[in-house]
Amino acid sequence: xxxxxxxxxxxxxxxxSQNYVRRFIKKEYNRTDYYxxxxxxxxxxxxxNFLRLTKSNTHKGNLQHNAVMKHIQRLKKMxxxxxxxxxxxxxxxxxxxxxLEPRERTFLSAENFxxxxxxxxxxxxxxxxxxxxxxxxxxxxxxxxxxxxxxxNLTIGVNGKLWIxxxxxxxxxxxxxxxLKKAIAILDKYKNDxxxxxxxxxxxxISNQKVNQYLxxxxxxxxxHQDVTFHLARHTFATxxxxxxxxxxETVSKILGHKKLSTTQIYAKVxxxxxxxxxxxxxxxxERVEASNPGAL
Numbered sequence: 702x703x704x705x706x707x708x709x710x711x712x713x714x715x716x717x718s719q720n721y722v723r724r725f726i727k728k729e730y731n732r733t734d735y736y737x738x739x740x741x742x743x744x745x746x747x748x749x750n751f752l753r754l755t756k757s758n759t760h761k762g763n764l765q766h767n768a769v770m771k772h773i774q775r776l777k778k779m780x781x782x783x784x785x786x787x788x789x790x791x792x793x794x795x796x797x798x799x800x801l802e803p804r805e806r807t808f809l810s811a812e813n814f815x816x817x818x819x820x821x822x823x824x825x826x827x828x829x830x831x832x833x834x835x836x837x838x839x840x841x842x843x844x845x846x847x848x849x850x851x852x853x854n855l856t857i858g859v860n861g862k863l864w865i866x867x868x869x870x871x872x873x874x875x876x877x878x879x880x881l882k883k884a885i886a887i888l889d890k891y892k893n894d895x896x897x898x899x900x901x902x903x904x905x906x907i908s909n910q911k912v913n914q915y916l917x918x919x920x921x922x923x924x925x926h927q928d929v930t931f932h933l934a935r936h937t938f939a940t941x942x943x944x945x946x947x948x949x950x951e952t953v954s955k956i957l958g959h960k961k962l963s964t965t966q967i968y969a970k971v972x973x974x975x976x977x978x979x980x981x982x983x984x985x986x987x988e989r990v991e992a993s994n995p996g997a998l
Contacts, residue, residue, distance in 0.1 A: 710845060710870060718775040725751045737783055740793045749773060749797075770799045806967055807927070808936040811945070814838060816923040829905050830915040832887050836904065837934035838942060839884040841957050844912065844931045845870045850903040855888075869958040876958040939968040 725748050726735045735744075752769040756762070764772075777794045784792040809817070818835055822828045837847055846869055858864035858879055865878045880888075891897050891904055900906045913930050920929040935957070943953045954965035 714771075715775055718772040721752060721755070721772055722748070722776060724755075737780075737789050740780060740789065742793050742796060745773070745793050745797050748776070767801050767804065770801050773797075774799050806936045806940070807933060808940040809838075809925075809927070809929070809933060811941050813923070813925050813927065814937055814941055816925060817919060817929075820919070820923050822919070822922070827915055827919055830907060830912050831919055832890065833904055833907065833912065834916060834919075834931060834934050836884055836887045837931065838937045839881050840865065840878045841935055841938035841943070841953075842867075842876070842878065843869070843871070843935050844909055846876070847904060848902065848906045851901055852903060854903070872958070872960060874958040874960060876956065878956050936968070939965070944968055 723733075726732055729747055729751065749769065752764050752772055753766075755764050757764050757768065777797070777799065780789075780794060781792055783789050817831060818838075820831075822831060833844075833847060836842070837844070840847075842850070842865070846867060849870070850865065850867060854865050854867045856864050856866055858877070860879065863880045863885055865876075865880060867876050868874065869876055888903055894905065896905050897903065909931065916929045916931060920927065939953055939957060943956075944950065950965055950969050951962065953968070954962050957965060959965050
């Protein structure tokens with residue numbers, strides 16, 4: 702019943718965490734189950750240690766700190782619910798502090814973004830994936846929400862132009878995106894697409910795994926030495942397309958469907974860092990000019 706209230710993607714994450722708990726109980730206690738009444742602070746600490754020594758399914762090496770914290774947070778939510786329901790007398794997580802380390806938001810530079818947008822592609826599968834990626838770069842819409850967009854999500858906004866109105870699958874927040882001309886051009890391209898007609902979606906539905914696989918091919922063709930995944934498009938919209946071109950952070954936050962402005966401010970810090978780097982570059986250039994031609998500036 703708890704899972705029925707969650708989005709499919711969130712439910713999948715809870716099931717993954719549940720499987721880790723099962724593996725932990727089997728390895729640590731040689732049992733297939735563990736009673737709620739037996740839970741204590743020691744159990745939490747041991748589970749934390751177990752996760753940190755567990756191999757990751759998505760990259761080389763063990764689970765990273767934030768991944769460990771996410772699994773513990775999901776278990777904590779379930780145990781806290783049991784405590785509120787008075788199934789247990791005390792909450793073993795009471796004194797456990799779960800902290801997430803701030804992650805650097807990676808994005809495409811304007812140069813690399815333009816490379817992907819303009820490169821000639823001879824493969825139809827790569828073209829379709831590139832279109833999805835570029836559409837996300839111009840709208841900030843995530844992969845999970847983008848592939849679910851239907852004609853009903855299109856409307857005429859208060860400015861008399863085409864908008865997309867939807868809800869984020871991740872948190873249910875309303876998302877309203879006024880469409881740029883380049884995003885509209887991509888939608889127009891797939892108006893009579895047979896695959897889209899079958900799925901009744903605005904854009905082709907391609908699995909996340911295939912999308913990321915093909916994006917790596919495109920990145921290689923563009924000679925981009927960066928791990929290009931679909932989620933990079935959302936970050937690129939926030940930084941390279943929006944904030945770097947003067948869009949107010951409050952507007953960016955609304956378009957991205959963030960619950961808190963502080964979430965969007967992570968991108969602002971990235972842009973500020975780029976401003977600093979650009980100023981350092983300008984200073985070095987001025988010094989070179991003055992060195993070669995004193996009094997030029």
